[in-house]
Amino acid sequence: MPSKKTKINILEHELVPKHEVLSPEEASKVLKRLNIKPTQLPWISIDDPIVRLIKAKPGDIIKITRKSPTAGESIAYRYVVVDTLHPKKKGGK
Amino acid sequence: MISNKIKEIKFGILSPDEIRKMSITAIVTGEVYDNDGVPIDGGVADRRLGAVEPREVCPTCGNTRDNCPGHFGHIELAKPVIHVSFVKYINMYLKTTCRVCGRLKISERERKRYLELLRGLQELELHHLIKRFHEYIRRKASAVNKCPHCGAEQYKIRLEKPHTFYEERGEGLVKLNPAEVRARLEKIPDEDVRLLGGDPVHARPEWMVLTVLPVPPRAVRPSILLETGIRSEDDLTHKLVDIIRVNNRLREHIESGAPSVIINDEWDLLQYHITTYFDNEVPGIPVAKHRSGKALKGIAQRLKGKEGRFRGNLRGKRVDFSSRTVISPDPNLSINEVGVPEMVAKVLTVPEKVTPWNIEEMRKLVINGPDKWPGANYVIKPDGRKISLKYVDRKAIAESLAPGYIVERHLRDGDIVLFNRQPSLHRISVMAHVVRVLPYKTFRLNLLVCPPYNADFDGDEMNLHVPQSEEARAEARLLMLVEKHILTPRYGGPIIGGLQDYISGAFLLTSKSTLLKREDVIDLLGVAGYRGELPEPAILKPEPYWTGKQLISLFLPKDFNYKRPAKIASATALKCIDEDCPHDSIVIVKKGVLLEGVLDKASIGREEPESLIHWLVKEYGEDLARLFMDHVFKMFLRFSEKHGFTMGYADLLLPRDAKEHIKQVIEEKKKEVYELIDKYYRGELEPSPGKTLEETLEDKIIEALSKSLLDKVGDAITPYFTLNNPVIIMARTGARGNPVNLTQMAALLAQQTISGRRITRGYLHRTLPHFKPKDLGPEARGFIAHGFVDGLTPIEMFFHAAAGREGLTDTAVRTSQSGYMQRRLINALQDLRVEYDGTVRLPTGEIVQFLYGEDGVDPMKSDHGKSVNVERVIQKVIGWRI
Numbered sequence: 001m002p003s004k005k006t007k008i009n010i011l012e013h014e015l016v017p018k019h020e021v022l023s024p025e026e027a028s029k030v031l032k033r034l035n036i037k038p039t040q041l042p043w044i045s046i047d048d049p050i051v052r053l054i055k056a057k058p059g060d061i062i063k064i065t066r067k068s069p070t071a072g073e074s075i076a077y078r079y080v081v082v083d084t085l086h087p088k089k090k091g092g093k
Numbered sequence: 094m095i096s097n098k099i100k101e102i103k104f105g106i107l108s109p110d111e112i113r114k115m116s117i118t119a120i121v122t123g124e125v126y127d128n129d130g131v132p133i134d135g136g137v138a139d140r141r142l143g144a145v146e147p148r149e150v151c152p153t154c155g156n157t158r159d160n161c162p163g164h165f166g167h168i169e170l171a172k173p174v175i176h177v178s179f180v181k182y183i184n185m186y187l188k189t190t191c192r193v194c195g196r197l198k199i200s201e202r203e204r205k206r207y208l209e210l211l212r213g214l215q216e217l218e219l220h221h222l223i224k225r226f227h228e229y230i231r232r233k234a235s236a237v238n239k240c241p242h243c244g245a246e247q248y249k250i251r252l253e254k255p256h257t258f259y260e261e262r263g264e265g266l267v268k269l270n271p272a273e274v275r276a277r278l279e280k281i282p283d284e285d286v287r288l289l290g291g292d293p294v295h296a297r298p299e300w301m302v303l304t305v306l307p308v309p310p311r312a313v314r315p316s317i318l319l320e321t322g323i324r325s326e327d328d329l330t331h332k333l334v335d336i337i338r339v340n341n342r343l344r345e346h347i348e349s350g351a352p353s354v355i356i357n358d359e360w361d362l363l364q365y366h367i368t369t370y371f372d373n374e375v376p377g378i379p380v381a382k383h384r385s386g387k388a389l390k391g392i393a394q395r396l397k398g399k400e401g402r403f404r405g406n407l408r409g410k411r412v413d414f415s416s417r418t419v420i421s422p423d424p425n426l427s428i429n430e431v432g433v434p435e436m437v438a439k440v441l442t443v444p445e446k447v448t449p450w451n452i453e454e455m456r457k458l459v460i461n462g463p464d465k466w467p468g469a470n471y472v473i474k475p476d477g478r479k480i481s482l483k484y485v486d487r488k489a490i491a492e493s494l495a496p497g498y499i500v501e502r503h504l505r506d507g508d509i510v511l512f513n514r515q516p517s518l519h520r521i522s523v524m525a526h527v528v529r530v531l532p533y534k535t536f537r538l539n540l541l542v543c544p545p546y547n548a549d550f551d552g553d554e555m556n557l558h559v560p561q562s563e564e565a566r567a568e569a570r571l572l573m574l575v576e577k578h579i580l581t582p583r584y585g586g587p588i589i590g591g592l593q594d595y596i597s598g599a600f601l602l603t604s605k606s607t608l609l610k611r612e613d614v615i616d617l618l619g620v621a622g623y624r625g626e627l628p629e630p631a632i633l634k635p636e637p638y639w640t641g642k643q644l645i646s647l648f649l650p651k652d653f654n655y656k657r658p659a660k661i662a663s664a665t666a667l668k669c670i671d672e673d674c675p676h677d678s679i680v681i682v683k684k685g686v687l688l689e690g691v692l693d694k695a696s697i698g699r700e701e702p703e704s705l706i707h708w709l710v711k712e713y714g715e716d717l718a719r720l721f722m723d724h725v726f727k728m729f730l731r732f733s734e735k736h737g738f739t740m741g742y743a744d745l746l747l748p749r750d751a752k753e754h755i756k757q758v759i760e761e762k763k764k765e766v767y768e769l770i771d772k773y774y775r776g777e778l779e780p781s782p783g784k785t786l787e788e789t790l791e792d793k794i795i796e797a798l799s800k801s802l803l804d805k806v807g808d809a810i811t812p813y814f815t816l817n818n819p820v821i822i823m824a825r826t827g828a829r830g831n832p833v834n835l836t837q838m839a840a841l842l843a844q845q846t847i848s849g850r851r852i853t854r855g856y857l858h859r860t861l862p863h864f865k866p867k868d869l870g871p872e873a874r875g876f877i878a879h880g881f882v883d884g885l886t887p888i889e890m891f892f893h894a895a896a897g898r899e900g901l902t903d904t905a906v907r908t909s910q911s912g913y914m915q916r917r918l919i920n921a922l923q924d925l926r927v928e929y930d931g932t933v934r935l936p937t938g939e940i941v942q943f944l945y946g947e948d949g950v951d952p953m954k955s956d957h958g959k960s961v962n963v964e965r966v967i968q969k970v971i972g973w974r975i
Contacts, residue, residue: 009620034930034932034940034943035273035930036938036940039219039221039222039939040937040938040939041939041940042939042940042941062704065758067946068947070946070947070950071944071946071947071948071949072948074944074947074948075943076943077943
């Protein structure tokens, strides 16, 4: 078990792609381009470590820019939701 | 045009009232027929349940068998009984509601809030969220142990599969009988049912505990009349009779005030019969059986599984205009043709409309009739009447033929059909072929289309389907024809291409040493169907000679450039760096002339992306590629025949000194192994990290006896085999086999293994009684020091068979596993589609991928997975200069 002192910043990990919260204007632009409702995007749990780190709120849309073996770079979007099925247990700060 | 559209499907549970309302009669007696064999009223074969005999008139609806829809009856159960299929939900309701007041165990305030929330979610149609919402409420309510409404203490509900409920009270486990369960379910308010994800209008919870049992119409469970005149009833009928008997007995016991032990026993028996009536494969209870010991089929068994109603009858159906027979090869057919036996062609038909332009032809077909090919089997008049041509005056019918009539004529040359071989894992397992009617009784196909179907001719059978509409035929021709599938969507390379003899033939024909006389050239170009002038011979004096490369060049497009090493260049001895190549192992085509290099697997082979054949398909279209394969490939085979290409025992023989040398190499390796074993016994062997001493020893022995030994021997024998040897020709050109196979035939098979280990199984501490126990030597553990040319000793042969068995079992296991995986994958992926904006979506519009494959490239139309291949573009344009 790693101690609390050696906690690493996952944002700097090479396997973690770039996540950014979209501003409402950008978000609505994306939704308009794809012609969808936000719920039709893939979902990401509010309890996901990366979502907590970038301080996204439920209802936000996250833009993920990742490396792709086929396209070089690819862009995906996620809709932040509250996970009722697997709620994160609150314990020990 | 859609006239009626299904907007919604609602599934619900039948309420007792509904069951009684749709019932035509109560079924009260277990007797089925009286002494004369007439159905008894009030029995399970009651005639009011619907007409089943021919010409019988239904007493309920007045229709005969063909039109009577069948009518339900019902059985009034003496005591309620739990429906097994709903046990899961009953358990959920019992756990989430109060045992006294029946209300959801959530405080009034919260309940109001949740109802509000649910309404909102339903308005927004957020179905995923609704599912999670119910799940959340269920969890929350079942954790409560004191009712927030009436304050009653709650006990834990325990379900003992399949259908017994217990309450964990202070005094111990208390059984809840179905009547008590039903009483609790009845108390749950409608709104609470909604919060838990139920539907109080169409599926009240208490309806999951049966008080009335519907009896399906007789048509659902037909009885069969055996030849002996004895009636054999359907499994469901048997089960219903059992249920009625037990039910009647139970009622009598209750009415006569029998002790509760007896009543409970009968009650349990009734529960058992009703459970097995619904599902006879419920785990935890004995399977209901026939007198013969065969398991009875419950209602669930009729629906479930591969042969069930869904997969067997609704999703899978039998089709007309189809045919199946053994396949055999015919290299003279085009790759997009299929040879159809005349016998089959006379049964399969194509409907053809009579027009002023084809009427004479159609008349001839009608006169020929069903028995003479090409003929016709039926004529359909404009009013829709169908006339069989079997027993009528065909001359008269032919005379009466007029535009507008439809003639169902025999299959003819040039018709388009679909050809298929199971398992249909691919889209290329079904392709369209052009018909060629041929004598004999097998379907014939070109050898080059074997790989997509994964077909061989050891008795394989294939299916053939005849499209019946103009639309279907057009689709088949435009989308499914064989040549449209030369390139695979898997990686954008050819899956149809040269194989085996085609490759060795191509190599021989294009070799530098091949010089052809005039007669040979004419013969070869003749089978290739070449029409035109002979090219200028490469050698004029003393006699004109042509090279094989000249013949190939005749068929290449005049602006085609290509440069790539041949397959034979993968052997270091035959490798070249540039055009100046003494081994002729770099293929160079400039402006459609094959200047240098031999054709082999790397140029014309299948599954060779970026090869000559791949660029021909991609750049000049599938039609040219098909013609190339039909004509040029035939030349390869013809040359193989002319050359007399063959392989025999003598081609594998080694000179005596070579044999001696190999023996020495083997002895050295064996000595190495004995030294290792000695070291192990002396305790001097160092274990490798993470391994035991024994494992280390085994690893080292295997290492010494298999790969390194084979490589060493392989190197030793290569000088004795040159490119003049047919075995080497096949191995080096990629036609068949590899250098290891050659070593195994000519020199030795080396170590045999089972799951990567030396062979140890058999007797206690030894493999065979011929060895001493605990002998770790090479021979005692499956080392084979002979090749197939020398022959194996009996002991070696046994080890070889043992190791060979592993391969067979592996294939058997793999096919079944991959088949099931395929099914699951297809079920999961079948509804995904690429929309016009390039996104991959579900039918409901949810996005799965934001750009198909992240780059939006269709692999079938790509250059080996990439959208552009810059190198090829350069080669294509200025390849003739560099």
